[in-house]
Amino acid sequence: MGIYLDFNSSSPIDERVLTAMIDVYRNVAGNADSRTHNFGVSARQVVENARGEVASLLNVNKDEVFFTSGATESNNIVLQGLKEYSEKTGKKHIITTSIEHKAIIETCKAMEKLGFEVSYVNPKLDGRVAYEDVVSLVREDTLIVSIMHVNNETGIIQPVKEIGEFLADKEVYFHIDATQSFGKLVDELKQIKFDMLSMSAHKIGGPQGIGALILKKKRYKLPPVKGIMYGGQQEHGIRPGTIPVALVVGLGYACSLVANEYRENADKCQKIKEMLLAELDNSGISYRINGNQECCVPNTLNVCFDGVSSEALMLSTKQYCGISNGSACNSKSYEPSFVLSAMGIPVDQIENSVRISWGAEADFEEVRASFKELITVAKGLVF
Template identity: 65%
Template structure:
């Protein structure tokens, strides 16, 4: 039976999270912003409890946590929401990287058309953008630097700590897309300096359709971000619209579980990676790892198997594994991965590359058994 190994696209909902979501749907009816009856008050208490759970995981204040529909919306608010501030200060220079999620790249592309000066920095073959290559571009009119913590295709950890510490001394706003690191690199995130941080609940075994934008206060003031939609004053106007109470509760529960279990989850993730690599070594098939393994999270592996078309392999071996060859947001586009291309990997190697990603609930024995069958199919395709 096939096993799901595409957690970086969307992780399964933890059943304990699902129980919370169902309980809220069944028993906590009402709008969290209704103030005339107990139903609204009860719904609001669920939301505020979830806000505290998120804040606890990230070691921030509850009033710095804003709920959104997901990281895509959070990224858009964090970047587009600075337009008025940019116009008033004359700071319209933005720096980001060529391996960001499309939610960042397409947003800065839009701002470029609106008159902003956008610089996009590429990584080297390690999959890592050097801190100096970004910081050397910072100048007096730099408004924002936006860098993801962990790349969704390669699992490579970016130098956000070094970048954040430097930018903090320069007064330049720093946004981190922590979609692939939230709930995983918990200690690291807590130690980062940033102004804005985004993530989606469904990447850490929470529900789809809800995410978070963290706006960290400095001298008691939030970053100069404004909402990009018009409507009510929900989430203090940062994100208008009725708060999905059950989904928010699920997000909070996922964060609570991640905080409690991230150390054992990290250990298990690394153990699975070691066993997958041993299976690859013993299979006799030629392979290489895309990105520097020394800077990779323990739950992701992006590999190239020369002569094995990733498209053919995923279709032929779907009875064993559900894997991918790129970001889910571009899965309908059969062009080679823009992330691997930005790393300087040749097209023929990109077309033979796949991403394998797993999570805390992945069964080690089941993973290795299915990877074994998967690699047997790969060898048949190559021959």
């Protein structure tokens, strides 16, 4: 099968997290919302401990953390959950970018059908949206600005810190999709002024199927987000349904691990990136990097091999490594990446581009060996 190099789609679960979850499955039988017996109390205790671990990683309060099934659901709750507030205030303008995850873009399209106006900001060729292009669109009826922190295809860091500073004293809500930065850009996230934040556990060595929505209080009040499903008052009505205790514990424990290890993890990932770039330079193959590496996370590389079809390359290197040519939510589509298209990259270059993403646990020499094999295959596919 080769080595797994598609961490931006999903990272392998950390064995320590899995062990903690198995312990919960074996020993915590109760429903966390059952208040009439000790089994429910025990379940609630481990849930609240995990909530505290998530809150600590972001430097927010425990009562600002709401568990969901992941960032896609959190993103939907943020946008759809503000409909009632928008009706009361007349604020029906949304600002986002053209390179967001489909969980934002598709939800925005649905909101447009309900009478909302959405402004989509395009990035520059370097993969980064300009701060000025975003804030210049803010107006009296702007409801929310929703910007991803790190793009999932290119790894480019967006100017959310600057945007947050601008919006801090405005009557406009600011949402960050931190799916690719949560647990990685820890210090930066703690400094950003936001009202809402989405994340998923499976990007940081946690389990799939669990994530969180952060709703920060302002003047002691939560943002006026309402639940978009019916079925109970779990998570204060923001997200009804039985809390998956073991998954929540997995998320919380993953947060506690990266809280202690994120700097070391970043260093390991950066060394792998430097090695990959050196291998490219020494290979003699014609290539180009998509996105400005000066504002890129250390675990992602989006590279175009000139004259090499990305589909052919991925199929021909399956025995060496698992890579992709974009977001997993678009993997069944054969259309060019909408992210690279929005950056203004020519179609032929897009069709020759692949995304490589890794984690700190990836073996340095194994990555090197597999990447060399990939380059060798790419050379044979040049047309």
